[in-house]
Amino acid sequence: MARKRMIQAMNEALLEEMERDPSIVLFGEDVKASLFGDTKGLWKRFGADRVRDTPICEALISGMAVGAAAAGRRVICHMMFGNFVYTGMDAIANQAAKLRYMTNGQIKLPITYLAVSGGGRSAAAQHSDAIHPVLANLGGVKVVMPGSPADAKGLLKSAIRDDDPVFFLQAAGRGGEPGEVPEDEYLIPLGRAxxxxxxxxxxxxxxxxxxxxxxxxxxxxxxxxxxxxxxxxxxxxxxxxxxxxxxxxxxxxxxxxxxxxxxxxxxxxxxxxxxxxxxxxxxxxxxxxxxxxxxxxxxxxxxxxxxxxxxxxxxxxxxxxxxxxxx
Amino acid sequence: MAAGGSNLPREELLEMYRRMVLIRRIEEQLARDCAAGKLPGPVHLYIGEEAVAVGVCRHLSERDWITSTHRGHGHFLAKGGDPARMMAEIYGRADGICGGFGGSMHVADFSKGIIGANGIVGGGIALATGAALAAQLDGDGRIAVAFFGDGAANQGVLMEALNVASLWKLPLILVCENNGFSEFSPTATVTSGSIAERARPFGVPFREIDGNDVIAVWQAADVAVRRAREGRGPSLIEARTYRTRGHVEYEVTFITEPYRDEAEVDAWRARDPIDRFARRLREEDPGVADELAAIDAAVEETVRAAVRFAESSPEPDPASARGHMFATAP
CATH class of the missing domain: 3.40.50.920 (Rossmann fold)
Structure with a gap:
């Protein structure tokens, strides 16, 4: 065990999984600069092909995640703030959540959408929504909400390895909270309280x-x-x-x-x-x-x-x- | 037989003809089925626009990706999708290509690179951009094509896709089928300027072509496909065509005032892509008439077989309605 901040634990999970699976591509707004710290160092480690800064265009990137996953990639798409998910909502609600069902299970869509969610930091109304009920109501996406650094790491690794679209919602402003994180590799299954x-x-x-x-x-x-x-x-x-x-x-x-x-x-x-x-x-x-x-x-x-x-x-x-x- | 100086081999010209006729006859069948009340859901027919799907898809292999629209039967068939399984899908049967879970607006066959029709106008553009990213990372020369209409050209995601595809030099071809109507609104009433020229500020090559001339489409696609396969980036093609049927087949039940002149429809019918192509082939080689007639007869039989297949397929099991929501069930 070592004491780590939640955002460090997430960063480790991303690093370990991208190391483990070369099919993973990660993209989003400012993932190189990393506003929250979760994607820090990934661009340097994995290069500009697999780690891509996108323009600010959520309608496109949320849908690109679906297209790239349908075409065989494992995708991590960073939506930054939960409220920005609304801007990318067509591809999430109409494509990611439905494409597998509509096509009778012809494909898997291994996508992890990352976003911070919730308030508490004076970010005001357009950066503070807790967006999980909207996503949970779609039916076709899984929604992960970690409560500790150790869980954040184990759940994020499971989310990335999952063959369905998963929203990993990190509580806004809580990335700095410390907790004990196991040293050895571990996974926490989705759906286990x-x-x-x-x-x-x-x-x-x-x-x-x-x-x-x-x-x-x-x-x-x-x-x-x-x-x-x-x-x-x-x-x-x-x-x-x-x-x-x-x-x-x-x-x-x-x-x-x-x-x-x-x-x-x-x-x-x-x-x-x-x-x-x-x-x-x-x-x-x-x-x-x-x-x-x-x-x-x-x-x-x-x-x-x-x-x-x-x-x-x-x-x-x-x-x-x-x-x-x-x- | 050179068909307008294209130098295309005879077999290729006849295959383009066959595919256009197949799309036409299947959809004429669907129009009759809809009028007879045999179809459970809405169908949006591609009649009059066949040259676009065929002229582009003849350059693609099953490993290339396409995304399509709510008017997607033509793209599905042009890319090599199975007509019988498409018919069964539209009939809502268990042997449909999507098991009856998707219907007309969602026909897809990933094994043939058909990411599928899409009920959201513009919905396929981002998906094709993502598939192009995957293709670029794979580095094996695959490409992605997004078919969309003039209506979808007014969705902001087109601008987003042009920007990213140009920045990243993605192997993406954006094919706008300008069929004159955005649902029930004539294009000119909802669309300003030129759609093709929307590519210009992004540095993306663009061309506006006669979408009712399959050779012109083939030639424009040839240039764009080469560029994409060689890693030189995206292109935009605006194919000018015309939707001779309505937006949706059952619109006769709710459209009370005509939204276009019959004279306009007739003028475009005179430029029908299949008639024009057949005429051109016959002019250049009168001997081809027998071969065209044989293709027509074979297609008629394919359509009859597709209907038989669809009619004999059972309805899906209601107990399966929850379907395949997740690959890893919760």
């Missing part, structure tokens, strides 16, 4: 960047004798329902923390699934801690007022535990 902290009283499912505040809240509540089980789905497509349902059946209570806007968030989807299939196990209504249906503001004090935080999570946990069936 992790129990970050066991607990008997309530299941707290936290997605991507929300894992950290969820663990802090769980730690604080533990001091009061409240034992919360923190579940990190790690990928929202596929979603490891087995692990989540098993946890809910053990604890009887569920709070989901999701940095998405409330309407059609993954938290909403998960709440619906649990209500539908595990209603008998519930001792209290499911609670969601999400972002209200508004834009992400600029001023730090405004942004803090909008995004889920430790206090909001603690409050939701307490209220769920305090709930009693009306007489």
């Amino acid at each position: 992790a129990i970050r902290r066991p607990g008997r009283d309530l299941s707290l499912v936290a997605i991507g960047a929300m894992v950290r505040p969820a663990l802090k809240a769980a730690e604080a509540l533990s001091g009061e004798g409240i034992e919360v089980e923190v579940v990190d789905p790690r990928t929202v497509v596929p979603l490891d329902l087995e692990t989540i349902f098993a946890s809910v059946r053990r604890t009887g209570r569920l709070v989901v923390v999701d940095e998405a806007r409330d309407t059609c968030s993954v938290a909403s989807h998960l709440a619906a699934l649990v209500a539908e299939r595990a209603f008998d196990a519930l001792l209290a209504p499911i609670r969601r801690v999400t972002v209200p249906d508004c834009c992400i503001p600029y001023a730090p004090v405004l942004e803090r007022a909008i995004l889920p935080n430790v206090e909001a999570i603690e409050r939701a946990v307490r209220e769920t535990l305090a709930w009693r069936r009306p007489a």
Whole structure:
């Protein structure tokens, strides 16, 4: 084990996978300069053929990824900010997510789209959306949301080796967060949730960047004798329902923390699934801690007022535990 | 038989004729099938534009890539796609080239380099650019061709593709089929300036040609294909042609006011690419008439066989509707 920042772990994953598989081509805006640090050094190591700076033209590059993959390449396409995915959305929603299905499985589309997602850095409304619900709703793309540096590395390597389009969404502004990363090669499979902290009283499912505040809240509540089980789905497509349902059946209570806007968030989807299939196990209504249906503001004090935080999570946990069936 | 000084071998000229006739007869069948209510979904016919697909695709092997449009039957057949399996696909049958999951707007056969028709206007342009990048990295002389219409020329992605393909010298040929209409809008009402000349500021060679003259198309494609295979970069060809059918076959059910003059359609019918080519072949070699008649008869039989194949194919199993979303199932 060594202590590394998330962005370093991602950089290692990219380097190792491009070394391992010469069919990989990586392109995107400023991947040479590397705004976030994830693609740092790749151009120097692998050359201008395999690592390409593109113009700022998301409509083209998101579709080029599909064409190059259809023609036999393994592709890593850097979309930079999650909000820029919207500009490239035709090729993502209409081509990447559908071409295999429409052609009866004639092809594989091994594409990893990289983007940062979510707020917290005063980047304002057009650089701060948590875009995973939009992508999860497409049906034909997988969506990975790592919650730690070790997961980021193992999940990114799996994403690159996967034969389907995968969005790897790194939580914006969290690239600098350190964590222990194994030295030896390892993969973390897509679709396998992790129990970050066991607990008997309530299941707290936290997605991507929300894992950290969820663990802090769980730690604080533990001091009061409240034992919360923190579940990190790690990928929202596929979603490891087995692990989540098993946890809910053990604890009887569920709070989901999701940095998405409330309407059609993954938290909403998960709440619906649990209500539908595990209603008998519930001792209290499911609670969601999400972002209200508004834009992400600029001023730090405004942004803090909008995004889920430790206090909001603690409050939701307490209220769920305090709930009693009306007489 | 030189066909306008092209010096093309006789067999090649007859093969171009055969492919154009095949596309025409298959689509006339589809027009009848649509009118008879036999097709589950919409079809956009390529009748009158066959010379473009054939003149370009005769330069391509199965290892080259093409992307096509919602009006894509002609490209599929010109590139060597199987007419019977295409017919079964449009009928929505299990033996369709896409198992009934795609239909007319998504006929594709990757084993023949056909990345497929595309329901999104301009949707194939970025895909072909990506395939050209893969071809360039492979370095084995393969190329990619994007067929698109004048409507798609107004999508911004064309400019993005011209820019990147020129910068990276990608083996890409952009073939604009200017058929006079952007769905129901005459091109002049929605398109300013020249489409071909949109390539000029990017330093991409361009030509505007008579898209109803298969030899002219063949010759323009010859230059562009050579350039691409030699690693000298992309080209744009604007082929002027005409959509003699409507935008979509069932438009008679909702178009109440005509959007074009019948006289205009008749004038273009007089320039029909297949009639013109056949006339030219006969003028240069009266002896060819028997061979053309034999090709016509063989194509008629191919179309009948395609219909029989499609009609006898079962409908897909409803239990398979979830299809092949992922290669690695979650």
